[in-house]
Amino acid sequence: MFVWIARVLRRKAGQMPSRISMHEGRKKRYIIAAIVAVPVILVAFFLAEQQHPYRQSKMWNFDSYPENSPIPNTFMQIDTGGTQAKGAWAIKTDETASSKPNVLARLSNNKTGSGYHMLIEAEGSYSNFEAAVKFKIISGREQQ
Structure with a gap:
């Protein structure tokens, strides 16, 4: 929370975001992508299993x-x-x-x-x- 406030204050003051804050944004995007991708992959595997129940x-x-x-x-x-x-x-x-x-x-x-x-x-x-x-x-x- 404090990092976000500091980032907003820096931007308002006309400063460029620091290298650390740029990595934090990228890290958040990766986390969001993983949160979305994992359930999608699990659903895909579940549906594949349901379509081929007699594989053996x-x-x-x-x-x-x-x-x-x-x-x-x-x-x-x-x-x-x-x-x-x-x-x-x-x-x-x-x-x-x-x-x-x-x-x-x-x-x-x-x-x-x-x-x-x-x-x-x-x-x-x-x-x-x-x-x-x-x-x-x-x-x-x-x-x-």
Whole structure:
């Protein structure tokens, strides 16, 4: 406060501002710029995070695989239930699929309808896991 009063009095007396008072003005401008810039930068980072919440998500698309090719090595097949023959998983073409042209299909001649057949992504460990899967049953009385 006293510095400001001294500066005003010097200017009124026709004196040029001292070198110290010139640096104080520059220092105040830097402080004001920092006070404005920090919240703006924080808001920008927050908005960037909100726009890309799934940056660590994985998506599998089988369109680059040829038809009738086996499942990729990153998946592990699990079949539960009786002693029925295990089915096979393969890449098939399905023009009615929502993600044309290829889909992942489970092929089986098992008529009993017992058991569960799963593919698990074998790489990595997951927490807070969420999956979205679309499927279509083509044959089988019990399944349909």
